[in-house]
Amino acid sequence: xxxxxxxxxxxxxxxxxxxxxxxxxxxAWKSVVIPNIMPKPDLMPLTGGYRKTPVxxxxxxxxxxxxxxMLEIERRYPKPPLLPVGQEGEARALAxxxxxTIFWSAVGVVMGAIGGQLPEAFKKDRSDFSGRSFDADRLxxxxxxxxxxxxxxxxxxEQMLRDGRPFLLGAVPSLADCALWNPVWFLQVRMGAGDTPxxxxxxxxxxxWSHRMKAIGSGKPAEMTGAEALDVAKAATPESAKIDDxxxxxxxxxxxxxxxxxxxxxxxxxxTLVGLSNERIxxxxxxxxxxxxxxxxxRAGFLVQPA
Ligand SMILES: N[C@@H](CCC(=O)N[C@@H](CS)C(=O)NCC(=O)O)C(=O)O
Numbered sequence: 001x002x003x004x005x006x007x008x009x010x011x012x013x014x015x016x017x018x019x020x021x022x023x024x025x026x027x028a029w030k031s032v033v034i035p036n037i038m039p040k041p042d043l044m045p046l047t048g049g050y051r052k053t054p055v056x057x058x059x060x061x062x063x064x065x066x067x068x069x070m071l072e073i074e075r076r077y078p079k080p081p082l083l084p085v086g087q088e089g090e091a092r093a094l095a096x097x098x099x100x101t102i103f104w105s106a107v108g109v110v111m112g113a114i115g116g117q118l119p120e121a122f123k124k125d126r127s128d129f130s131g132r133s134f135d136a137d138r139l140x141x142x143x144x145x146x147x148x149x150x151x152x153x154x155x156x157x158e159q160m161l162r163d164g165r166p167f168l169l170g171a172v173p174s175l176a177d178c179a180l181w182n183p184v185w186f187l188q189v190r191m192g193a194g195d196t197p198x199x200x201x202x203x204x205x206x207x208x209w210s211h212r213m214k215a216i217g218s219g220k221p222a223e224m225t226g227a228e229a230l231d232v233a234k235a236a237t238p239e240s241a242k243i244d245d246x247x248x249x250x251x252x253x254x255x256x257x258x259x260x261x262x263x264x265x266x267x268x269x270x271x272t273l274v275g276l277s278n279e280r281i282x283x284x285x286x287x288x289x290x291x292x293x294x295x296x297x298x299r300a301g302f303l304v305q306p307a
Contacts, residue, residue, distance in 0.1 A: 002236065004029040004073070005229050006221075007043055008054035009036045013103070013186035014066050015054040017178050021070060022219030024173055025077050030224040032057075037125035042226025045289040046233060048269040050297075051129075052261065057229060059236030060293050065261070066099070068280055068298040070175055082175040091169060095179035096300070098157075100263075105150035106183035109199060110190040111136075112143025130264050143196075150183075151199035154206060161205035166212060173216065180206075181213045230290055238294035241275025241282040249304065251276055256307040259283060259297050269295055270307050 004022075006029055008015035022029050034040050038051060046062050047055055056063040056072060063072045074082045083091050115123075115136035123134040157180055160168050168176040184206060191198045200207055243253045251257065251273055258268035259281060271283030274294060281304060282296045 005057040019218040023217040094176035108146025233290040
């Protein structure tokens with residue numbers, strides 16, 4: 001089977017969500033470390049403009065957004081499952097809530113604490129990325145509010161663990177745990193054991209759970225360079241994708257479209273529609289460095305428009 005190649009950087013919390021899934025499934029994978037700000041010259045030929053972290057590559061197929069990356073890992077390596085039988089919807093809904101709500105509150109907490117120490121290039125990049133000026137003084141002033149908001153959300157997960165279950169959906173870890181690990185890990189590694197209060201201070205069950213999550217590890221990574229990953233893509237042929245003709249969007253195979261995230265890093269990717277389901281939308285594009293490449297996105301959270 002073709003290698004799983006993760007384009008990521010060590011301090012990226014959304015990447016940690018995927019790395020812990022590799023740990024759960026004890027998978028071997030290739031690790032390509034990308035810059036944490038633009039430009040990302042070895043990533044753009046693969047994604048066609050999508051700039052967020054992480055990105056999963058398998059040959060000439062590129063999977064954007066952890067929502068889809070996790071489903072793709074599950075499809076290729078179903079055991080042990082990230083989506084427990086009968087609880088697939090619960091696991092995905094919890095992950096969506098955590099990714100879209102808790103994560104951003106936790107960013108407010110961390111950036112309020114360390115924003116002033118970050119390089120100007122990072123602040124400028126994140127202003128472009130989010131469409132809002134990165135103002136370290138404002139973030140610092142708002143930090144107590146962000147902390148309360150994060151706690152008010154985390155407490156719901158804390159409540160789930162109060163009956164003594166080891167993981168959010170029961171006896172074994174699932175996608176929901178990988179998703180919660182993202183902001184919890186971020187708070188733990190970036191806030192450290194310093195003097196600044198953390199929203200986790202009042203969540204003892206989550207802290208206990210975090211020790212179990214940490215023990216899962218990250219599977220078996222092996223380093224790969226960006227150039228090697230581009231060579232892999234060039235030598236491979238994209239897998240065939242399927243179009244659901246009854247999709248209510250009315251989108252048709254062969255149509256030229258753009259796909260754009262609806263929240264941050266809103267860079268449109270242009271290509272020809274080759275795959276469509278409830279879950280994903282796939283476009284083929286050609287790049288002079290890598291040849292034909294198929295880029296896959298989740299449906300939720302992405303805007304699709306005629307090119
Ligand atoms: N919805 C995306 C969010 C990914 C995201 O926001 N990642 C952060 C890093 S953890 C990012 O892309 N930051 C800007 C960058 O790395 O250039 C996903 O689930 O993958």
